[in-house]
Structures are given as C-alpha cells and as structure tokens.
Amino acid sequence: MTVSVSVPASDRFDWLFRGVSEIFPHQPSSSDPAENIAQRLAQTDRPLRVKLGIDPTGADIHLGHSIPLRKLRSFQDAGHTAVLIIGDFTARIGDPTGKSEVRKQLTPEQVTDNALAYLDLVRPILDFETPGRLEVRYNSEWLSKLDLGQTLELLSTMTVGQMLAKEGFALRYEKETPIFIHEFLYPLMQGYDSVAVRADVELGGTDQKFNLVVGRDLQRHFGLTPQFGLLMPILLGTDGVQKMSKSLNNYVGLGEDALSMYSKLEKTPDSIIKDYFTLLTDLELARLPENPREAQKLLALTVTSQYHGTERAIQAQADAIALITKPGQNAGGDSIPEFSLAAVTFPARIFQILSASGLCTGSNDAKRQIQGGAVRLDGESISDIELTYNDAAELVGKVLQVGKKRFKKLIE
Secondary structure (H helix, E strand, C coil): CCCCCCCCCCCCCHHHHCCCCEEECCCCCCCCCCCCHHHHHHHCCCCCEEEEEECCCCCCCEHHHHHHHHHHHHHHHCCCEEEEEECCCHHHCCCCCCCCCCCCCCCHHHHHHHHHHHHHHHCCCCCCCCCCCEEEEECHHHHCCCCHHHHHHHHCCCCHHHHHCCHHHHHHHHCCCCCCHHHHHHHHHHHHHHHHHCCCEEEEEHHHHHHHHHHHHHHHHCCCCCCEEEEECCCECCCCCCECCCCCCCCCECCCCHHHHHHHHCCCCHHHHHHHHHHHCCCCHHHCCCCHHHHHHHHHHHHHHHHHCHHHHHHHHHHHHHHHHCCCCCCCHHHCCEEEHHHCCCCEEHHHHHHHHCCCCCHHHHHHHHHCCCEEECCEECCCCCCEECCHHHCCCCEEEECCCEEEEEEC
8 A cells, every 4th residue: 555755745845755655765854865855856956867677578567567657757747857777688587576486588589579569658658758858778788798797796795695685585595496596686787777877766666675775785886876765556456455467357558448448447446546546647635526436437537548648538438338338239439449250260159259359368267257147248148158159240240248347349
C-alpha cells in the first residue's frame, strides 16, 4: 500500500511526495540539500538529472511499470532532466531481484526488439518533445567498454556478505539454489549506471532499494555526490490481492486497446481504488466521487484517456456499457478488439477457439471458464465444452466474451 512521506501540506513540492513510499536520505527538518530532497530542488542552480532504468526483458509493460515513469514525468514538468536508461546490457543478465532461480539470458536481438517496443509504450507518459527534458541512454554505451581491471574495481566495492544480504540471494542461498557469479554483477552494473550518467536522483520500486543504494555507494567511491533514492510502491493487480503481473492475469497493459483497458479498470476493487487514483492519475483525492461505482468509472475513463485520448476513452465507456446491456446487437462498437477466425481450423470446438483467440491461456483454462459459466457468445451463456462449429460463417460478427473484462469480436 502507499506510504506517504511526511511533509507540510503547503509545501510547493507536493507533486514530489505524492504516492511515494520512501526517499533516502531524507531528514524533513534539515536545511541541508544533501539530506533533504526538497531543499536540493529549491537550491539547485541547474536542472537535476533524474534517472530511471528499465531492463527490456519482455516486449510489453503494464500500469505497474507506469508508476515510476509518471514520477519521472513530474520531474520533467518541474524543469528537470529525465534520464531514461534502457538496460540493453544488464538485460542480458536480468535483474535477480525477487527471483528464485537464475534468469534466462537474452540475445542482443531480443533485447533490441523489446527496447523499441518499450519506448513506443512510454511515449504517452514522458515528454519526448521539450528540448533538454529527456535523455534516452543505453547502458551498453559504458558497460560494454569496461575492461577486466575496471570490472575488478567494481567487484572490490562490495563483499560477498553484502551481496547475500540482498533478499533474493539470501533466500536462494538458504535453499541451496545455485547463485551464479554473473548475477552478483547486476546490482553493481546498475549502480554504475548512476556513475556514468551522474544521476542526482534515481527512481525505482520498493523492491529496488538495494540496487539504488549500490548506486549511491559507487558514486561516493568514484568521487561524485551520492544520488537521492526515491522509491515508489508496487502496484497491486486488478484482483486487489497480488502484485500486478501478466502471469497472474491481473494486469492492465499499456498497449491494450481502449475498451479492454477501460473494462478492466472499471472493476477496480474498492480496497485499492484510492491507491490507483494516487499512483495512476493526477486527480485530487478530496474531489473523488463518494459513490464507489462512479469512482470506478472515473478512474477507468481518466487512465484510458491518458493512453488513448479522451475521445476514444469516452467511446470505450459507451461500448463497455453496450456489451452488457445490448448483447448480440453490434455491442462494443468499433473499439472492441477483433480476432480473425482464419487462425482457426474448422470444424472447431469452442474451447479451441477461446484458446486461439487469447481470451484463455490454453484449452484447459478455456474448459474451466466454460464450466464456471464465464463464457458468452453474443450475450448467450455457453456451458458445453464440446460445442462444435463447422464453419467460421457461423461465428463471424459475434462477440465472444470471458467474464466481464475479456472479449473479442470474431471476424473472417
């Protein structure tokens, strides 16, 4: 859950502290710019360099990843320089944080493809246009040039005991799960990024504190002023229970179509809706609707507008209503995602179509959804897992739906 740093309500840096879990070092009563980030911002004679590193280990990102990106945008709007580091070199190792086993190393080609996809997805969040507001850097610029002597110098700044104090490593060591030497290099290389770009502030999730502290230590080692660390909460998924994750199917992807994004967000559980407003929007919490249903709709409309524009978000809202109130009557309008039946070999059972469309993760999941009463075709419930269609023409133009958040219009 969100933990707010204690600052006076009148402080003109309210944008800085909104939704933040921790800032370090941070002494609210201190006037020393080295101990109080607000003082540093107030007294600096130049734009601060604010670093955020992202490792392109996959091809898509979700709303949980947007939280530090939105804070980075706040720094841009305040006149500072965002330094977005694409970890094309560190991604070949993969961040071991929170992992119970070694991560599969990616090829340079996979990393490049993922990085390009990431940049497209973050464009609605960051200011790419204003001169001096954004630097996009690839850490292969400096990490690929480190020779053995420089690598040994990095390794000499930390002990094995310090590395094993890192939560993920400690757990793996206790369970006698192999830890490979190259994994120890990851936090050191990420920390060296802060040295290379001369970061004044680094942003990250609460699970990244160890890596951000390493950055401070390395800056001190190389004679630089240590950066501030600013940690943001880990976003709970749409189930309101576990952290947002594609593997848990409780995520909202930044690249999702407007209707899917809206439909997922309008079902946000009451228990986390204030956190979603705090972390995913700039709306004032004191002005939110008291009616929980109206708050859900406002959240969905606001967030969808950020990524698709107001017009498409409003259309998505109307289409989401139509899917429920007018099943089988061209519900969903033009914004509903489509699935081409050309990808299916007929005759085909309904569970095969669900799996091929991506509405279910596989045939077994599709059968479970059917048996659980979650599957509808043009509003009509389907309960027979062996239901078979001989030809695509029987389905073209209809809406296939799983639960209240997943749907596809079937086309030729």
